[in-house]
Amino acid sequence: MRSASGTSPTPDEPVGDAPPRTRTGASERPLAEAYDTALLDLDGVVYAGGEAVPHAVRALEGARGRGLGLAYVTNNAARTPRTVAAHLTELGVPAEPEDVITSAQAVARLIAEDVPPGAPVLAIGAEGLRVALEERGLRVVESADDGPAAVVQGYGGPGMPWERLMEAAVAVQRGVRWYASNTDLTIPSGRGIAPGNGAAVEVVRIATRAVRPAPEPRVAGKPLPPMHRESILRTGARRPLVVGDRLDTDIEGAYAGGVDSLLVLTGVTDAAQLLAAGPECRPTFVARDLRGLLVPHPEVRALAEGFVCEGWTATATGSELELNGSGDPLDGLRALCAAAWTDPRALDPGKALARLGL
Template identity: 45%
Template structure:
């Protein structure tokens, strides 16, 4: 990618001004897939929800690969081994190798392998992905059923749909006995095709209540998964785009690794969550779904006095308190035909800036969001 200059805005992280039109609006100019040769894609809520693929996701990822993008999949869901995840994705039509899947179990096992001697016994809590990751890292996984008679040096806790109260109890006993405690991730919820279910963070919280200490968390929002992904892709942070549906994990994790983030509205967090997001969790790019990868993305840029511009359109906060709203104009004339997602992209920096300056409250910012058309 070309050299860029850094500007600071209400997004809360460095924004690369790749190109600028004559109005001064910061724009990517090319499609997002062309602007970022490396894509790190989350799975739950982005590519699939439970057993169902997210609409347009597979087609857009295939198109991006056909046009030269490299894609790896990084997930906090530690329950399944990468080969099983890859096979499931191939069943949806995704083109990938097993090595293109990176899980938080891999990050957790790698973290422990740097701290423990080869062959050290580690209590494996979670799905088979936890056990396989420990074995691949040269450690000896111990099942909860064997924990009472097998001393362990650490506990690696990841998500598993079949995790029982007895297994959580064994984790608590080992931790109280001095074992290191590593959690693959702390997502409180997990999106499925039937709704939102408790995630690994909920199970970790149950153990934490019993032991009174916090685990080392290696998955998102930490940088480790994204750093592993960049290594696999062969791209630097400036050339790698993190894609996700959760602000506190996907966006925060990409930022922690120095990457830009694309947030898609197909999973957990919607517009109200976006506008309330603290500075470190505000993504650079917004898409309704992964079709955004094939767009020439017009990125809003500040134009002074609370005014933001993108592709000739201006967004400005008008009114105050409960009557506050974002006005959209082009050439001095309002146009109600501007697409909703374009309005949302323009409204967010306007509202973020007003929030940061204390001009409106969170509730007033949510109320000022453009209504879906």
Template identity: 50%
Template structure:
């Protein structure tokens, strides 16, 4: 997956790929609330033969808790179907530490459980001279725990973060994520941690190996974590527009952050994805939508409201222009508001 363009599929993605690596916050749910189309999309994907593994940068919760929440939202899930950044962090610790090594855990119950399950001794104070510090998100994390982490890291302990997400979506908006909290320890010590979570592809690789998958599809809402991890690991990535990153972000994305497919929501697993085609006078078309870059400005055309094909055409035009060394004025890229699978608002007449 080294060609940073959109892909096309003439069959539904749930039929093309045998495993979906699905992010949680902003994809399957938002905080404790369901996302429209998520349960139907995932249920339909399973019915088509696609296996689901929920891969999350959230390290605070146990897989059992995540599975229970998904099940309550009409997405039946077993704990074995969940892979957390806490589990990935514990696996990363195992690449350098021997069983029994002392690890200062700064985070929630999920990280504590994962570190213990990997055979390490969990400690709570820098005075115990831990071999490593493992930091993950917890809404209860406070100054005292961050201070212990700083003391230990400054004393030479290996610093490992479950992930570096700067924000996380909640029902009330975006809140500080683990990366923001890790930044406190970095500011105090000058030490940048190794990270186990996305955009590293570690979790994806673990999930694929466990599932014995033929070909996996990453599904996420964030370009800088979910989709960057897909590009890094060589997996195809579907960006659903229900979370952090927007359609405008897709159009302006650097090659390493670009999705391979775009959909309004998880209903995108159940439909074919047409590939944009290059046409005359620099226009790229996808369905009835079209886009081009002329004199450094993005131009859009098509009936409105139009399908998500408008976003696909805009991405194809913008990416081709930028990759050819041409300038693209970001101010010419509008906020394309996608309202549901197959519906988008934006564009100008051609």
């Protein structure tokens, strides 16, 4: 991955070919000064359950004051950028529609590049998907019998009628080009984990499994390159920093895009999952929350006895990770990451994390 002093690749440049990361990165300057644009995930990073994540509002205000551009990048294709921006503004994070990039916009660009201008598209989803298609000059249709040039699935909310999936399945069986805004199998909700757009895509896949060759949708959302390309094209970022709470979408997407990333521990990923992360899911930086944008990040050094970060030393001993020292628990976690990511064995971090209270 590129360092804090590097620049982003252009949208057509090959990416994702960097050597595996074996320790978190260091930045002598606050991240808000080392990068020009933060590409922020929303749910679990800026808000959770519709309410602002603790410290998020002030941290983003501080980052903006230091000159960091803020863009909000979401796999949720249901809401329009205008609706998302209004929600952020209500929470105390001023935002304009052009500050929001959705997987609906990314997939609409993919489709527009593949079909003639004004082509009919069967859209299975909510308003955000329909608006994105129309902005690309595509004509939204409702039925597989309307001669669509493409069929696209985006999250349609819990009330999406079953008949919409039936229309998608019929179109795919007829050989219509198939697209999906994203394939997240689940999404968080106020009542627990709910099926995401990926679950709806699987329904269509099951219904069309007799077709040969088996159809596969072109997918735009994180962690795949079309979403990163959309973000760079819309923001013009030269030194972007991806900020997220999920290893398998936000951080893996940054790796695929060849740019640096910051994992915040306010959402899906916990410390144990971070230590077990595969090479493509290892963030450049880690922080408790968005206040991590406002501070420098210390170096993790390799010594004969292990890895040192500030007052902590982490080593891989037998089948366990060991941690000694004192100081900021996050520095201890950084040292543990280096020990875990360097040793290919599956190591038990339980006792070490207990020392940190993580």
